[in-house]
Amino acid sequence: MTIPVAALRRAKAAEEPVADRRALEDPRAELLELERQGELIVQRIDREAISVTTKYGREKRIQKSHLWHHKSCGQCGHIPGYSTSIFWLMRKLGYDYHDPHDQTSCTGWNYYASATSNPAAQAAVAVRNFAAAYETGYFPLIHCGTSYGHYKEVREELIRYPELRAQVRAVMAKLGKPLVVPEEIVHYSEWVHALRGEIAAKLVRDVSGIVVSVHPACHYHKVVPGDAIYDPDIYGGQRTAVVTGLVEALGATVHDYSTWFDCCGFGFRHILVQRDFSRSFATLRKIEVMKEEANPDVVLTHDTGCVTTLDKSQFAARAHGRNVGLPVMSDAQFAALALGAHPYRVCQLHWHSADYRPLLEKMGIDWERAWAEFQSDLRRLESGEKRYLDWDDADGLNDDNGPH
Amino acid sequence: MTVTDSPRQDTDAHYKVWDVAGYADVPRETKVGLFEQVKADLRFGDYLYGCYECGICVGACPSAKFYDFSPRRIAQAAAREDVDLIYQQMQEDIWDCSQCFSCLRCPRGNNPGGIVTIMREVAVRNGLASAKQALVGYSRIIFKIMSTGTQVSPDMLGKDSFPDWGPETADVADNLDLWRRALPPETMHTTTTGWSVAESTLIELYLIWMETGALDMIAEVDPGLYTILKELMEERLEEAGFVS
Numbered sequence: 001m002t003i004p005v006a007a008l009r010r011a012k013a014a015e016e017p018v019a020d021r022r023a024l025e026d027p028r029a030e031l032l033e034l035e036r037q038g039e040l041i042v043q044r045i046d047r048e049a050i051s052v053t054t055k056y057g058r059e060k061r062i063q064k065s066h067l068w069h070h071k072s073c074g075q076c077g078h079i080p081g082y083s084t085s086i087f088w089l090m091r092k093l094g095y096d097y098h099d100p101h102d103q104t105s106c107t108g109w110n111y112y113a114s115a116t117s118n119p120a121a122q123a124a125v126a127v128r129n130f131a132a133a134y135e136t137g138y139f140p141l142i143h144c145g146t147s148y149g150h151y152k153e154v155r156e157e158l159i160r161y162p163e164l165r166a167q168v169r170a171v172m173a174k175l176g177k178p179l180v181v182p183e184e185i186v187h188y189s190e191w192v193h194a195l196r197g198e199i200a201a202k203l204v205r206d207v208s209g210i211v212v213s214v215h216p217a218c219h220y221h222k223v224v225p226g227d228a229i230y231d232p233d234i235y236g237g238q239r240t241a242v243v244t245g246l247v248e249a250l251g252a253t254v255h256d257y258s259t260w261f262d263c264c265g266f267g268f269r270h271i272l273v274q275r276d277f278s279r280s281f282a283t284l285r286k287i288e289v290m291k292e293e294a295n296p297d298v299v300l301t302h303d304t305g306c307v308t309t310l311d312k313s314q315f316a317a318r319a320h321g322r323n324v325g326l327p328v329m330s331d332a333q334f335a336a337l338a339l340g341a342h343p344y345r346v347c348q349l350h351w352h353s354a355d356y357r358p359l360l361e362k363m364g365i366d367w368e369r370a371w372a373e374f375q376s377d378l379r380r381l382e383s384g385e386k387r388y389l390d391w392d393d394a395d396g397l398n399d400d401n402g403p404h
Numbered sequence: 405m406t407v408t409d410s411p412r413q414d415t416d417a418h419y420k421v422w423d424v425a426g427y428a429d430v431p432r433e434t435k436v437g438l439f440e441q442v443k444a445d446l447r448f449g450d451y452l453y454g455c456y457e458c459g460i461c462v463g464a465c466p467s468a469k470f471y472d473f474s475p476r477r478i479a480q481a482a483a484r485e486d487v488d489l490i491y492q493q494m495q496e497d498i499w500d501c502s503q504c505f506s507c508l509r510c511p512r513g514n515n516p517g518g519i520v521t522i523m524r525e526v527a528v529r530n531g532l533a534s535a536k537q538a539l540v541g542y543s544r545i546i547f548k549i550m551s552t553g554t555q556v557s558p559d560m561l562g563k564d565s566f567p568d569w570g571p572e573t574a575d576v577a578d579n580l581d582l583w584r585r586a587l588p589p590e591t592m593h594t595t596t597t598g599w600s601v602a603e604s605t606l607i608e609l610y611l612i613w614m615e616t617g618a619l620d621m622i623a624e625v626d627p628g629l630y631t632i633l634k635e636l637m638e639e640r641l642e643e644a645g646f647v648s
């Protein structure tokens with residue numbers, strides 16, 4: 001038997017406590033101890049930070065500024081308004097950041113899809129990115145839910161297994177980099193949650209009439225669950241507080257639904273090569289249930305795969321006459337819209353599939369005018385007047401009639 | 405040998421008979437060897453603690469709602485060291501898992517999704533038929549992530565690639581270059597990668613794939629892709645001053 005029954009019986013007979021190795025109580029403390037032993041370097045939070053509470057009560061600090069943006073390949077590649085909105089919010093709040101070229105994907109999507117990798121490779125990819133951030137002095141902020149969950153797994157494995165640390169250290173030495181891990185692994189939605197008060201203070205649109213349903217991302221709150229943010233005032237502390245906390249701070253209304261714990265149907269390999277599963281699960285277990293039980297104006301979530309699957313799966317279901325038709329976007333995109341961001345220049349909603357226009361109208365956004373402005377931008381690019389649009393263009397500072 | 409005897413497969417209703425299973429039987433020693441590789445993974449001891457038979461993992465599992473798949477059977481087969489069933493799972497079930505880790509709801513602390521991850525790695529390393537079958541159509545994605553450092557690129561949204569995603573996806577394909585140039589972040593004006601990755605970063609990534617054996621893992625399951633990637637990486641590493 002693989003289960004160590006005899007050892008457990010011996011321990012029970014001797015009334016010895018049996019070590020519970022299921023989850024590390026305080027990974028930060030473990031990292032600092034390993035640093036004291038010379039095993040690795042811990043990148044410290046070195047700017048103003050906000051304290052939040054995690055699932056089992058551990059305090060986690062979220063650095064507000066000077067952040068190294070670990071981008072998401074799925075966001076940048078297929079739903080770029082997701083990444084752009086995160087940057088835009090940070091600029092709107094006046095916090096500096098670094099958007100690196102010296103960054104790879106976590107490669108987790110491929111790993112969970114195809115298993116064509118191994119723990120050492122995955123840990124080395126993570127640590128290479130951590131080291132790249134450490135070299136700049138900026139603190140990592142992870143855009144993707146899977147990258148965040150996967151990096152938490154990697155951190156646990158590096159803490160637990162000395163042989164893995166030795167292997168990764170040897171690889172990093174060949175790269176001329178140290179084995180470095182940040183003091184906290186922080187997802188952007190945690191930054192948004194921690195700063196939701198500052199975000200709400202810059203609200204320019206009334207969203208009190210907007211009903212939202214929230215899909216909590218599996219790799220945020222199920223993978224190494226002890227590190228996710230919980231708040232006794234949100235769902236009684238029985239569910240992660242991120243996304244919902246932001247929606248409430250902005251003044252919109254959250255409507256709950258019974259299949260909130262279900263995944264979106266992404267499946268990693270399924271969304272790419274076996275989409276019948278993804279489409280069916282996303283629409284039958286999520287979108288239709290949301291429509292029937294909560295009837296929201298918009299579905300908000302906080303991960304790359306979830307936005308993709310829940311949004312893109314609705315077209316085929318509509319062809320089958322299913323009860324679908326809900327716009328899907330990230331918490332960052334919704335917050336940006338509420339703070340006055342342009343729906344196309346910033347939030348890039350033309351990359352989405354489900355119809356978002358009724359939501360914009362309910363938020364008081366003239367999408368027809370906004371689309372005309374974006375088309376005007378594109379003509380400037382086509383004419384050669386500009387090669388690329390920039391942040392001033394995104395905020396309408398270069399418009400003939402001034403900012404939108 | 406720690407493996408216990410299990411019932412003969414052709415007389416036990418729990419197992420498919422080989423002529424309907426769709427893959428060939430292998431000697432018992434081969435099955436034992438595969439499971440020994442699973443057990444040897446450094447994570448295995450932290451993924452399996454026992455089973456209350458409560459079925460919470462199955463209730464939470466999206467794949468169990470859609471396929472003949474059960475995270476409980478994954479955990480129990482591993483705990484019983486039932487190598488016949490484990491082999492069957494490695495040839496069929498493991499590729500149904502969504503890797504969402506909803507099964508971590510297990511009150512005993514098991515990680516059936518994690519066990520599946522390990523079983524998949526062993527299936528890939530050993531070139532099992534299920535791994536080859538599961539990765540059909542996936543080669544271009546492995547090539548993309550291993551060679552460019554970003555898995556999802558804008559140009560994957562081809563007009564014919566995602567017809568079930570609706571006409572909006574075709575609009576993206578039609579306007580790809582222009583719409584990418586309209587993005588405010590200067591790192592995201594790319595079409596063949598998610599963002600612009602520095603050349604020196606790619607060299608470091610190639611070293612990681614080669615030094616950790618990740619590249620060698622695909623030699624069995626996709627020899628053609630392995631050869632292409634190996635030549636690409638060795639050439640770039642040599643140009644960068646690393647002796648292959």
